[in-house]
Amino acid sequence: MTTPPATAAQPGRTVSLREIGPARRGTREDEVVVALSPAFAGHFSKTIVDVPHAEVLRQLMAGIEEQGVTARLIRVRDTADLAAISHIGAKLSGSGISVGILSRGTTMIHQKDLARLSNLELFPQSPLLDAAVFRMIGSNAAQYAKGESPQPVPTRNDQMARPRWQAKAALLHLKEFECIEGDRGPVEVEAVFGPGTAG
Amino acid sequence: MGTSPTTAPTTAPTTELTSADYPLSINRPELLRTPTGKSITALTMDAVVSGELSAEDLRITPETLQLQAQLADASGRPQLAGNFRRAAEMTAIPDAEVLAMYNALRPRASTGAGLAELADRLESAYSAPVCAALVREAAEVYQRRDLLARPAADSDH
Amino acid sequence: MTSTAPRQSTGHRQSLRTEILEARPVNLDGFVEEWPEKGLVAMESAFDPAPSVRVAGGQIVELDGKLRDDFDFMDTFIANHAIDVASAEESNAIPSAEIARMLINPSVSRNAVLAVTRGLTPAKVLDVVKLMNVVEIMQGMQKMRARRTPANQGHSTSARDNPIQVAADAAEGALRGFAELETTLGVLRYAPLVAIALQVGGQVGRGGVLTQCALEEATELELGMRGITAYAETISIYGTESVFIDGDDTPWSKAFLAAAYASRGIKMRFTSGTGSEVQMGNAEGKSMLYLEIRCVLMAKGAGVQGLQNGSISCIGVPGAVPGGLRAVAAENLVASMVDLECASGNDQSFSHSAMRRTARAMPQLLPGTDFVCSGYSSVPNADNMFAGSNFDTEDFDDWNTIQRDFQVDGGLRHVREDEILQAREKAARALQAVFAHLDLPPITDDEVVAATYANSSNDYPFRDVLSDLKGAQSVMDRGITGLDLVKGLESSGFHDVAENLLTVLRQRVSGDLLQTSAVLTADFVPLSAINDPNDYAGPGTGYRLEGERWEQLKKLRHVTSSTNPETEVG
């Protein structure tokens, strides 16, 4: 009890997703749906820059919870298109707000009345998304759900992301496509976090 | 397929150009006019300062595009020449309409009937048979590749 | 967690040498294994089609193993417009090795090669270039480049969209030798002012420089029609039907747009490149180069005069797979061997390694292309609004030295500091006068001084952005054209700049710049593949860096005098 953990990102934490049943439309107005891609926390376990999916989920959900809003997780299985995943999540969300996320980390906040190809906030540069950014994304999604006006999460840019990450991103994208199960609808899932957590 | 120089809708220049005539601005300035009928040599600083020139004077004419098409043909570039002939036809179409036509050619933006109308309009309103042929060809391919817009009644919301 | 953090160590003890190697910039670059089934492969894939062609009834009924009924729209467009039906069967029957040899054989003329390539199918073209190693590709490029004289293009942008910076950097860039200058914006509404600045600055640096402003189609076309810009190149095309549709276009819509530009007298080229299809997840299992060859032929069929290719913004993808840069060199060659102007890439941030950045450009710089870079950043990369280029202002002296070392013409030259300062100052003053004439937000003398000596946008006083944006809007509302710029320059005493710009505008009326590979010389002579055709026919022929131009390129910042070794020349 005397040595405080030093960092927020705990490499020790793991997550597994337990399927509960077909995803249904939520009735609570104070919920945000987190819509996960086919390979998230399944075929893949971390983002393109090695942020564990466990940490991504914990931070997204913490950002939502801190705002007093409930997070509900679904996995979309029949597409790996971020806009489609996010829009499916938004349509199922009681508040109409969703956060969609791909295995490599690319994330989007969506709303049910928007056109599928539109979005509220998009974070396209997956190599620049860390735990703190995921927390802010969760927080913003929850604020939208409450009808507040959050300031958009600042997006970053890095000219040298191209040489380092462009090809790996393409590869991860192709792999995620491989995990698509074309005939299966979205399922509701529960996150079961592994060792290292007390909550 | 409509690429022979004589099918041009505008008055086809009678001059037969060869590669040696290029660049026209230096070797054959007497052939070049502005849409207002001025010679290219009239585009002088004095004319600018005195306000004799308008933006209209800086546009290319269909006749000049036909001359450039001849040069492209003469230098073995039939596709480039074809592009210049379509361009010659398009000089008459207002800017906004050109962009609207371009948008109509985007995938699933127009119905088959819409593209047919567009082709007819190109022919009848702008005497643009080469452009019309391109649009008709697109309509045929779009039909086969499922790239036409569905009629409005069927569209889902 | 930034993308440039070094790799994490494994925890095992490493040799000191490994530590040094791990810390080398090249190890910040990303590399991936091939995955040919998904198209993540440069140019050697078992999944690419085998070449075939059959003509019946005056049209192509079979293309690369597909029958006409099964053509996707790329096949259809290429069959209908790109391939010469009359010679197709005959040309495709020639063994690929023989065509590859024609490409590198100096005694086969460029025209003789074109007579064959105009009938080739995409798979046949691939089959030919697959036989060539990178030196052979360069030899082919040396002969097949459309314009005899090579050139270069610069990017002139500002992280703050500051028009004074763009004018000063455009003047310096033009003076250093760029034949074309391209800009784009952070805040799009700034476009009219920045485009004006680019045009005025460019004409100060060297009369006849051609400028463009990359924007969405409507505004880009409008600025071009008004004579504020001179050409356009950011019209993207893709190698698969699905990605083309994702981009909300078809070959027919793009062909229509190509004619629209020509109808306004504006030079235009398309843009494509290896890797874009697989990057978007829809390569349909074909190699990057095969898909790019389809793009090149589509551009050819549309009748556009040229193409910007060399992977462009997707360079990280071919750059990460084996043989990727060979494929990139090959795609430039393919554009040239079907007689298109080729602006050959080298225009996007490519590698953390200076050695790799340099090597990447050799297949274009050594043989020469129509534009070696389709955007060498003539501003510091931090100001480059195209997300950074492979070369920037810091590399000027290196580039000039490499030109001198190998006696090759990469389009640039060393210019003395006093000339540069003079051009920058004059460009800023000229823009100041034009803004005053057009009643746009004033440019202060402090800004002129800053522009003269500045490196980056950080070195300039802040502009009143609100007033600038209102001014920019008024440029559009008031219908200001290139003629107004000429008037403003003339009435404020910048007679020579006004004449330069008027001469460029006059070219619009002649259409001479619409021909393949056209640029304007400093004497305002349109130089294109028609009057400056590449006549390479082996050693001692074709473009040679010699005479006055070679004397120019011998000059560097520091060269010790041989007559008095205590001094430097230049």
Place this chain on the structure above:
Amino acid sequence: MSTRDDGPPGTQLVVGVDIGNSTTEACLAEIGPDGSISYLGTNLTRTTGVKGTPDNTAGALSAIRGALARGGRSAGEVHRVLLNEATPVISGLAMETITETIITESTMIGHNPTTPGGEGLGVGTTRSIGELGEQEPGQPVVCVVPPGWDFDDAAAAINAAVGSGVEVVAAILAGDDAVLVTNRLVRPVPVVDEVAAVEKVPLGMLAAVEVAAPGRTIRTLSNSYGLATVFGLDPAETRQVSPVARALTGNRSAVVVRTPSGDVTDRRIPVGELVLRGAGKTLRVDVDAGAEAIMDAVARAQPLDDAHGEPGTHVGGMLAQVRDTMADVMDSPGQPAVPVSDIAIRDVLAVDTFVPAEVRGGLAGEVALENAVALAAMVRTSRSRMQLVADLVSEGLGAEAAIGGIEGEMAVNGALTTPGVDRPVAVLDLGGGSTDAALLTREGKCTAVHVAGAGELVTKLIDSELALGDREVAEGVKWFPLAKVESFFHIRHEDGTVQFFDEPLPPHVYARVVVLTPEGPAPVPTRHGLDSVRRVRREAKRRVFVVNALRALRQVAPAGNLRALEFVVLLGGSALDFEIPDMIADALAPHGIVCGTGNVLGTEGPRNAVASGLVRAYAAAPVRAGQGPTR
């Protein structure tokens, strides 16, 4: 230069031209032999250069050519161009912050995190979370959690300590984790979070943490006697902590730490003097005395001859710069430079405002609304170079040009063409830099004044009070009504009405407070709600335009008596504002004045008054009747 007469015999084609600070307006008319006027066209362009200087020529010519084009006439037909006698008016703005809040010894955390955790009051000794285990049971503890602690780990550590008997009564966190931690506590306690400099919280001191229920504000720590009760203070100590209580009023959460000499002070910053000279007096007033004191002094020094500010202060710098700019403008090549001493500040407007500023010594980036004074100043000269402009216009157009009359008089003259207006009439020209008033009495006597402060000052007040940091956004807030985007298909206007849309609104305005521009809704990047944005906007307009309307009208009204005015016509760009005319009309109504926005010529709205006034004056001039134009 020749005059031609191509119209019917005796008729003359004239153009009135008004060169204003920002726009140049032209009015083309034909005047019959009997003095009758037919208006043929008007035009408006941007003024080139500073008003009253030769640079105006280009703008004047383009305004004239535009009017000619609209009227279908050519330059050769013009008999005479009539220019206003315009003297250059230059205005400047400056702002001085005059108060500063300082927290010493990290006594207080008074910021308002959006999501504190738990509820109630906890009083105990501050301890770092890492040392909770060493704490003896039975002594109440306020747990301090430094940055880097994960919420799960922090909650586990607190639960473990509580389990071993430590009485944790409250917590202070660095991260935005209060709800997360509270949700995981076995025994919930009040938690204040987002305390960025949490390491500066003194440890081992008695501290109180209070969190109110959502929608409520704290009751104990914002009450001096509450603080006295919590910390057992004597009356002298209670007096000392009362600024702390005041500073915490209105917060949902707060922390107060009792340290030996901790304090919160509200300090006034001396920002120097303003020296006003006028009416034979020289008055000195401290800028930090506030707007009321400054305006009192300005009123006593009326008419103002000049003003100076203390060098090195914003106000001093601004006044000097306004003067220098005017001197530069008045300099002409080949003539001796205009001495700066010739140029005098002729009016000053001071407005109380506030500026959100970070509190010095704060631990959580607390922001206090500090008081500030905004000043607008105006300088004009008696030297006009309009004759030179007239000569240049004449040369450029090939027609005669002359000074046709003084601006104020001409404005009144033009305003009289507004249907329903009669003498005595006063006009208020609501511009960008200055507010101008002119009065035409029943007898035809005209007086005019310029006072400092107008549209630009309103923009500046909105920008700083809402901490927008973006003049463009502030302009938007000033010009357009507000609304809140409540869904993709409806907005609620500032008056409470709801408007529905068939097409979804763009995503970037979703859930935001927006201004309704003609191009569609544009988001206002602020955390303020619609109501506070609206309040700031209206207050800014009131403090500038309503105050200046009254000030300026008093200066032209006979004996300063507003009741002596009958008609007030509002002119100028800001008369097009959607609420300023109503606000001024409301303020003037008690004085029995008819006030409204002008409609010059019955068609032009509040525009073109001076230009058409020039035409009217020329038509009415006795020298012209039957005699034709004179040179």
